Amino acid sequence: MRIGELAERAGTTTRALRYYEQLGLLPARRAGNGYRAYDEADLRLLREIRMLQDVGFELEETRPFVECLRAGHPEGDSCQASLEVYERKLAELDDCIARLREARARVAGQFERAVRARDGLAASEQPPRCELTRE
Amino acid sequence: MRIGELAERAGTTTRALRYYEQLGLLPARRAGNGYRAYDEADLRLLREIRMLQDVGFELEETRPFVECLRAGHPEGDSCQASLEVYERKLAELDDCIARLREARARVAGQFERAVRARDGLAASEQPPRCELTRE
């Protein structure tokens, strides 16, 4: 299988595959004419990469999964290193979500305060944000 | 006030201030020697920028707020354009949070499945210790 077919079957581009090879993430054998040659195992590796990327993994974070598969394990996450990446990712996601929710609360508070200031100019000037910051 | 003092008082860097000026976001008057000259009003504008950035606004999104203040309004969000940015940002944050939560759920699912597979595999390789009552 050549690069174009692999790219199409995995739903990505040839440019991406060359990039992965450049990172050493998905090296390719070469045919006599210099063309990259892939097999079904490579397709499996590539699908693992794409699946993880879809969930928000960086390419480097997919490396343990790919190496785990390449080592002959049935799943990319059959190895301890992969599980550790899962754990780190979960913590990272939790942290990110928490920060976004806090930002959301702050923006919502500012927004409502601003709307109130616009609507009731003559009313009070103190910002009553006691209940606004709560969900 | 010169650039170093302003940067320090706003908790940012001179490089950032030159960048903001380059964007036309925070233009500076010039002293006779070519040095940038700022006043307290600029500090106010800069603080608005920094505050919004802290909540996740891009620099371009802070522009309506800065212009609102520069137009003489008491707050950066006293103008309709700023309120619209608030609304867009809230929607954007909600969307982002939702996507992250879904990603989190997917990763958690994969993780737990992988852990179960690992434990199950270990159990199948060795006689299962189902008799928890004995130890």
Add this chain to the structure above:
DNA sequence: GTAAACCTTGCCCCCGACGTCAACGCCAGC
């Protein structure tokens, strides 16, 4: 036989918000 479709390497480009020099000007203190 030749055109289309594929492949190769190599290079620059993008985004955002600056960081990091380099090479120079200006000014205060001693």
Add this chain to the structure above:
DNA sequence: GCTGGCGTTGACGTCGGGGGCAAGGTTTAC
């Protein structure tokens, strides 16, 4: 007058994940 610490502009680097193009070689289809 000299040192150190400010300031100036300009240019290039960073990070991730590739996109896009050029100039060539290869294969495939008609």
